[in-house]
Amino acid sequence: MSGPVERIVVPKPNHLRRNLIILGVTALIVGSAWFAGFDLGRILLNLRKGGRLLGRMFLRPDWAYTPRIVDPLLETVKMSIVGTFWGAILAFPTAVFAANNFIKNPWIAQPLRVILNITRSIPAMVMASVFVAVFGIGAFSGVMALVIFTFGLISKLTFESIEAIDQGQVEALQAVGANKPNILRYAIVPQILPQFLSYTLYGFEINVRAAAVLGYVGAGGIGQIFEQNLAWRNFDRVGLIIIISFFVVLVIDLASSAMRRKLV
Amino acid sequence: MTDRILVPKERNPLRTLYNILNYGGLAALVLWSSSGIQYLGIMQTARGTLEAILRGFILPDVAYLANWTKDGLPYAIVETVAISIAGTFASALLSIPVALLASQNIVGPRVSKLGKVIVTAVRTFPELILALIFISVVGPGAPAGILAIGIHSIGMLAKLFSEAIESMDMGVKEALDSCGATPMEVLFRAMLPEVAPEFISYTLYRFEINVRAASTLGLVGAGGIGAPLIFAIRNRAWSRVGIIMIVMVIVVTVIDLVSGRLRKKLV
Numbered sequence: 001m002s003g004p005v006e007r008i009v010v011p012k013p014n015h016l017r018r019n020l021i022i023l024g025v026t027a028l029i030v031g032s033a034w035f036a037g038f039d040l041g042r043i044l045l046n047l048r049k050g051g052r053l054l055g056r057m058f059l060r061p062d063w064a065y066t067p068r069i070v071d072p073l074l075e076t077v078k079m080s081i082v083g084t085f086w087g088a089i090l091a092f093p094t095a096v097f098a099a100n101n102f103i104k105n106p107w108i109a110q111p112l113r114v115i116l117n118i119t120r121s122i123p124a125m126v127m128a129s130v131f132v133a134v135f136g137i138g139a140f141s142g143v144m145a146l147v148i149f150t151f152g153l154i155s156k157l158t159f160e161s162i163e164a165i166d167q168g169q170v171e172a173l174q175a176v177g178a179n180k181p182n183i184l185r186y187a188i189v190p191q192i193l194p195q196f197l198s199y200t201l202y203g204f205e206i207n208v209r210a211a212a213v214l215g216y217v218g219a220g221g222i223g224q225i226f227e228q229n230l231a232w233r234n235f236d237r238v239g240l241i242i243i244i245s246f247f248v249v250l251v252i253d254l255a256s257s258a259m260r261r262k263l264v
Numbered sequence: 265m266t267d268r269i270l271v272p273k274e275r276n277p278l279r280t281l282y283n284i285l286n287y288g289g290l291a292a293l294v295l296w297s298s299s300g301i302q303y304l305g306i307m308q309t310a311r312g313t314l315e316a317i318l319r320g321f322i323l324p325d326v327a328y329l330a331n332w333t334k335d336g337l338p339y340a341i342v343e344t345v346a347i348s349i350a351g352t353f354a355s356a357l358l359s360i361p362v363a364l365l366a367s368q369n370i371v372g373p374r375v376s377k378l379g380k381v382i383v384t385a386v387r388t389f390p391e392l393i394l395a396l397i398f399i400s401v402v403g404p405g406a407p408a409g410i411l412a413i414g415i416h417s418i419g420m421l422a423k424l425f426s427e428a429i430e431s432m433d434m435g436v437k438e439a440l441d442s443c444g445a446t447p448m449e450v451l452f453r454a455m456l457p458e459v460a461p462e463f464i465s466y467t468l469y470r471f472e473i474n475v476r477a478a479s480t481l482g483l484v485g486a487g488g489i490g491a492p493l494i495f496a497i498r499n500r501a502w503s504r505v506g507i508i509m510i511v512m513v514i515v516v517t518v519i520d521l522v523s524g525r526l527r528k529k530l531v
Contacts, residue, residue: 028349029349029350029353031346032345032346032347032349032350032353033346033350033410035342035343035346036343036346036347036350036406036407036409036410036487037405037406037407038350038406038407038410039407042402042407043401043402043407043411046401046402046403047401049400049401050397050398050400050401050402053397053400053401054397057397074300075300075301077297078296078297078298078299078300078301079297079300079301081293081294081297082294082297082298082301085294085297117513117517117520118513121476121512121513121516121517121520122509122512122513123476123477123479123480125392125480125483125490126479126480126483126490126493126497126509129483129494129497129498130317130497130505133313133317133497133498133500134310134313134314134317135310138302139300139301139302140301140302143301209388209390212390213390213392213393216392216483216484217483217494220301230396242393246385246388246389249388250384250385250388253384253387253388254384
């Protein structure tokens with residue numbers, strides 16, 4: 001009844017290429033850690049010191065200091081609102097011109113994209129320090145940095161959304177002889193508006209976090225008094241500032257992402 | 265003779281009121297915020313400073329780029345990239361257990377909620393503050409930067425990882441479960457292989473972000489290009505600022521391009 005047992009032989013796959021890639025990536029990672037002087041032993045040795053410091057910051061924060069940080073915290077939120085608002089307003093037309101399916105002229109789209117790439121590759125902190133040198137210490141320099149950063153971010157996300165719209169509506173309008181502004185108003189804007197608003201909120205979340213540390217280079221907001229207290233080694237106050245700004249940012253983040261989920 | 269088709273515009277008072285409230289609220293918010301930003305007027309020196317900055321970008325300090333010692337630009341750039349590579353890798357490793365802890369289909373709804381809160385909390389904590397804390401622990405330098413990036417990136421990576429885990433096909437896991445595999449075998453033979461492409465893709469994406477982050481960490485003394493940059497800005501050495509920024513933009517753009525192409529291949 002039982003015939004010869006057939007053996008199914010699965011040929012062993014050739015993993016040479018995969019293993020070489022794994023080896024290369026590992027070498028890259030280990031090399032990076034070595035180059036940067038990463039020494040796990042020394043870090044573990046210093047853990048106790050870190051623990052003591054964290055204890056001074058968070059075990060007994062200086063609660064009496066709270067009233068003094070309300071104004072800088074409000075300033076931080078205001079900076080992010082203004083920065084996001086103007087960044088988004090500038091971003092909308094730029095995104096329309098940078099998308100390759102509305103104005104089909106590469107001589108307009110490509111330079112715009114290069115500019116957007118540049119604004120996104122310069123960190124907000126660096127921009128803020130340059131603006132502090134130009135406009136002086138204060139919230140205005142921080143707002144300028146946030147505007148430019150938000151502008152780059154929202155423009156990029158929005159023009160990618162414009163390129164992904166349903167072309168059918170554009171063609172339908174073209175077929176009945178609509179001009180460019182009408183196509184923009186009735187075919188493109190309705191399709192991307194929810195996404196644009198969602199990106200704006202996303203930019204706002206990032207800006208609140210960025211604004212909280214911009215003061216470190218003198219660009220206004222909570223970071224400025226943070227830096228002062230750190231310089232004076234008032235760790236109990238530093239701890240308080242971290243705790244309170246953490247909760248403010250967390251609440252804004254949660255509210256904003258709840259709104260974004262509703263939008264898209 | 266042309267027929268005109270007129271569609272009467274729909275008017276809904278409630279809708280109008282809703283719009284007024286929305287736009288009015290937004291306008292009020294922006295006005296209130298703008299009132300807080302003191303515009304002190306452009307400093308008298310601003311014009312001269314701007315001209316000096318422009319001159320710095322047109323005539324960048326090329327000698328600094330050709331300086332191959334430890335004080336030169338190439339060293340600082342390599343250090344920045346090294347910080348981002350090591351930090352991203354560390355955070356990817358740490359993110360896997362955290363992501364499992366935040367995934368509903370692994371640990372159930374209760375624990376996953378707690379895990380998600382932890383992940384959000386980590387994400388909210390600014391990198392720069394982490395860097396300052398680590399500097400006081402391990403001293404100024406690149407290791408503090410690696411630690412700051414490694415911890416902060418968990419906030420995003422673990423979230424994306426857990427979303428990938430939650431949306432994966434559970435069939436493979438059940439198949440292994442049903443033939444008696446141990447939990448560890450299920451993890452390494454069924455789950456990780458299935459989500460690996462997504463994990464690697466997200467890690468690369470975070471790497472792109474971390475290159476930018478690593479270039480700011482030097483502002484507080486956590487290694488990388490940020491420290492020479494902030495010194496140059498404070499000393500108004502604009503030709504040096506120019507070369508650093510130009511090289512930074514090029515490096516970030518090239519890394520974005522390469523990493524983006526790899527990601528497209530993966531998923």
